[in-house]
Amino acid sequence: MDRPTVRHTGRVTRPDEFSDTSERAACTDLARPDPSRVRGCTTSSPSGTAEPPRGPPDDRAEVSYEFSDTFRGWGWLLIGALVVPSAAWAQATEAHADSGDTAWMLVSAALVLLMTPGLALFYGGMVRRKNVLATLMYSHFALALVTIQWVLFGYSLTFGKTHHGLIGGFEHALLNGVVGELKGSVPALAFMAFQMKFAIITPALISGAFVERMRFAGYVIFTLLWTTLVYDPVAHWVWADGGWMNALGVLDFAGGTVVHWTAGVSALVCAIYIGRRLGFGRDKFIPHDLPMTITGAGLLWFGWFGFNAGSALAAGQTAALAFATTHIAAATAAMTWVLAEWKFRRRPTLLGFVSGLVAGLVAITPAAGFVSPGASLIIGALAGLACWFAVQLKERRFHYDDALDAWGVHGVGGMLGALLVGVFSRKVLNTAGADGLLAGDPSLVGKQALGLLVAGAYAAVMTLGILWLVERTFGLRVSEDDEREGLDATQHGEAAYNS
Numbered sequence: 001m002d003r004p005t006v007r008h009t010g011r012v013t014r015p016d017e018f019s020d021t022s023e024r025a026a027c028t029d030l031a032r033p034d035p036s037r038v039r040g041c042t043t044s045s046p047s048g049t050a051e052p053p054r055g056p057p058d059d060r061a062e063v064s065y066e067f068s069d070t071f072r073g074w075g076w077l078l079i080g081a082l083v084v085p086s087a088a089w090a091q092a093t094e095a096h097a098d099s100g101d102t103a104w105m106l107v108s109a110a111l112v113l114l115m116t117p118g119l120a121l122f123y124g125g126m127v128r129r130k131n132v133l134a135t136l137m138y139s140h141f142a143l144a145l146v147t148i149q150w151v152l153f154g155y156s157l158t159f160g161k162t163h164h165g166l167i168g169g170f171e172h173a174l175l176n177g178v179v180g181e182l183k184g185s186v187p188a189l190a191f192m193a194f195q196m197k198f199a200i201i202t203p204a205l206i207s208g209a210f211v212e213r214m215r216f217a218g219y220v221i222f223t224l225l226w227t228t229l230v231y232d233p234v235a236h237w238v239w240a241d242g243g244w245m246n247a248l249g250v251l252d253f254a255g256g257t258v259v260h261w262t263a264g265v266s267a268l269v270c271a272i273y274i275g276r277r278l279g280f281g282r283d284k285f286i287p288h289d290l291p292m293t294i295t296g297a298g299l300l301w302f303g304w305f306g307f308n309a310g311s312a313l314a315a316g317q318t319a320a321l322a323f324a325t326t327h328i329a330a331a332t333a334a335m336t337w338v339l340a341e342w343k344f345r346r347r348p349t350l351l352g353f354v355s356g357l358v359a360g361l362v363a364i365t366p367a368a369g370f371v372s373p374g375a376s377l378i379i380g381a382l383a384g385l386a387c388w389f390a391v392q393l394k395e396r397r398f399h400y401d402d403a404l405d406a407w408g409v410h411g412v413g414g415m416l417g418a419l420l421v422g423v424f425s426r427k428v429l430n431t432a433g434a435d436g437l438l439a440g441d442p443s444l445v446g447k448q449a450l451g452l453l454v455a456g457a458y459a460a461v462m463t464l465g466i467l468w469l470v471e472r473t474f475g476l477r478v479s480e481d482d483e484r485e486g487l488d489a490t491q492h493g494e495a496a497y498n499s
Helices: 021-028 077-082 086-094 099-124 129-159 188-209 216-239 244-248 256-274 290-312 317-345 350-364 373-398 406-424 443-473 480-485 487-492
Strands: 005-007 062-064
Touching: 099 129, 099 188, 099 290, 129 188, 129 216, 129 487, 188 216, 188 256, 188 406, 216 244, 216 256, 216 443, 216 487, 244 443, 256 350, 256 406, 256 443, 290 317, 290 350, 317 350, 317 373, 350 373, 350 406, 373 406, 406 443, 480 487
Parallel strands: none
Antiparallel strands: 005 062
């Protein structure tokens, strides 16, 4: 227990300087100080000469107590959240993290954070001007909402001690036991912050399917429930120690299954359940600000290096491999998408370029640290073609209103990338991985397919249930009048432009 202290102007006399035993006991037993006895203690000046007690006889020494330990043992969760146990800080000085790896992890976390405002701009430029602020709000509000969820219990559910490989516990609620611990060679707190950014952007990706027609209150509740009931469990299955997909050998380097596949499947469910926008199939929904979308795409490309290379959790060969394959796949997919539309639509477009760019980034995400640079060329090319074709199917055949192609890019791209891990993965490139089909082990393809099937089915069913619940409690869709006027005005009382 911390000892109380006596504030004094000079040096408190040492016990061996007292002439009387009782006087010595009075000034040394400070656990229960008696003001009438402490008052008689002599002090020494800085020069070392003894001085008589200062002040009138009834003056009391200023006794203060440190109450940090008093809080220990209290059952109040809030107080536990606000007070960092001194033992954790002691461990922090003893647990030596690698400074280079820690620096890269912190930079990567910041890069991934930048992706969410980048996504907001990417989506915001593609909607009509009367809905741009509402679209930006979806992504930015997720930054705050999911951060709080992650700190309260999301991180613990995802990376806490596993329960039958399905979900973590609450031992890390309010980040209990995280400060001062290590995750590999980096502080667990840095790992927590890095993973938080993945949890933030995933539900924001889904918003591309229902922009221009979903109530903001419904979005907030949907995002909170979806993050808790879909993202956290699936991330635990794939990435947590003891997660059942992890134990099975399913590979997902940076979130092809956990992030893009689950978000894409859920986006498709949302688009179909909520229904088409007014005028869909009759009116042309033309992007109101393509430069905004291009700027957002640039931020996404930049931040994705932290998303993928940071998932190595260290600054080394694996991070370098993921960095290189990320860039190569993105460039190849952008080129492939443009060539496809140039061939079949006679014109290459800048919107097609950035759409292909994102498709390549999505597809390489599960494979970035497991495949060679040469394989990333193939993955990028296939992603550009597959996602372009998926968007054409939506427009020409199925006619569902996935407004910003969250399913066509993130769902299809994530699925393709996860399957191609099973083809191109090589353990010689990353000992934490496994050999795929071309390296002599076809079983990895089956494991990847099983992971996609289960995660996709789970995400679809849970998303459907969450939508049903939100619709009957808070409401999902705005009224037709509100939709015609625009969500900026009706949901937020704002306007992005004055003219």
